[in-house]
Amino acid sequence: MTTVYYTHLDAPVGPLLLTADEDGALTSLSVPGQKGGRSVRDDWRADPGPFRAAAEQLAAYFAGERTEFRLPLRASGTEFRRAVWAALDEVPYGTTATYGEIAARIGAARAAVRAVGGAIGANPLLILRPCHRVIGANGALTGYAGGLERKVRLLTLEGALHPGTPVRREGEPVPLAGAPSGPAYQPLGPAD
Numbered sequence: 001m002t003t004v005y006y007t008h009l010d011a012p013v014g015p016l017l018l019t020a021d022e023d024g025a026l027t028s029l030s031v032p033g034q035k036g037g038r039s040v041r042d043d044w045r046a047d048p049g050p051f052r053a054a055a056e057q058l059a060a061y062f063a064g065e066r067t068e069f070r071l072p073l074r075a076s077g078t079e080f081r082r083a084v085w086a087a088l089d090e091v092p093y094g095t096t097a098t099y100g101e102i103a104a105r106i107g108a109a110r111a112a113v114r115a116v117g118g119a120i121g122a123n124p125l126l127i128l129r130p131c132h133r134v135i136g137a138n139g140a141l142t143g144y145a146g147g148l149e150r151k152v153r154l155l156t157l158e159g160a161l162h163p164g165t166p167v168r169r170e171g172e173p174v175p176l177a178g179a180p181s182g183p184a185y186q187p188l189g190p191a192d
Contacts, residue, residue, distance in 0.1 A: 004044045007051045012062050012157075013150045016127075020050040025074035028124040035145040036122060058127070064157065067093035075124045080106075084119035091133045094159045098137045121145055127154065 002022055009016045017038060019028045030037035048055070053071060060066035075085060087105040091097045103109070103116045123131040126146050132154040136142045144151035155161035 001043075004041070005047045005050045006040055006044045007046065007048045007055075009051070009055055009058060011058060013127075013146070013153050016058070018051050018054055019044070021074055023072070023074075024050040025072040026051075026054060026125060026128065027074055027076075029126050029128050030124075031126060031146045031150065033147060034126065036124075037145070038124070054128075061127070062157065067158075069128050071128065073125055073128060075129070077119070077122065077124075080115065081119040081122060084116055085123060085125075085129055088120065088123065088129050088131055088134070091130055093130075096133050096135045096155070096160050098135060099142075100137055102134060117142075130154075133158075133160065 004027070005020045005022075005024075007018050009018060014031055017028070017030045017040065018026060019038060020026050028038050030039075054069075057066055057069050057071060061069070075082075077085065083106040084102060087102045090105065091102075097105075099113045099116050099120070100110065102120070103112050106116075108116060120131045120134055121143065123129050123145070126132070132144055132146070132151045134142070141148060141151055141155075152161060156163060
């Protein structure tokens with residue numbers, strides 16, 4: 001049986017739960033209420049040691065001082081999911097990509113966009129593997145396993161979304177040119 005190490009970190013988007021394998025590679029980063037997120041199990045071992053570099057890099061990221069992570073990551077998934085996750089790693093800080101663009105990057109057919117969305121939604125390494133940078137083809141902020149408020153916060157931190165920019169959620173009609181497209185983004189207060 002392999003040992004799973006874990007630790008909790010405080011962050012501006014709320015508490016983070018990180019897990020790592022015996023080699024120290026990060027296997028997940030979850031947030032409370034995350035769809036498909038992990039929860040601490042009795043057989044896991046609490047130990048902040050394997051997470052020192054991750055804690056430092058995450059702190060620098062949230063301070064606006066780091067634009068990419070250099071950490072050992074090891075997420076298990078199908079070959080298709082791993083291809084999608086690798087494509088996520090190529091979406092630069094401060095930019096966004098659509099599900100269709102991710103599908104094209106991995107050589108998948110246009111019809112595979114739903115499968116790409118499923119793989120993105122199953123990303124076990126939120127923030128570190130930037131699934132928050134993926135938006136709908138019409139510019140709408142689509143589902144994010146960590147919650148839409150966190151997605152807005154992360155995109156704003158990275159400069160891909162500016163405070164006061166109208167935020168369109170999936171399912172809202174596409175506005176006419178020059179018309180407001182939704183409620184203006186209001187900065188969130190401190191994380192609970």
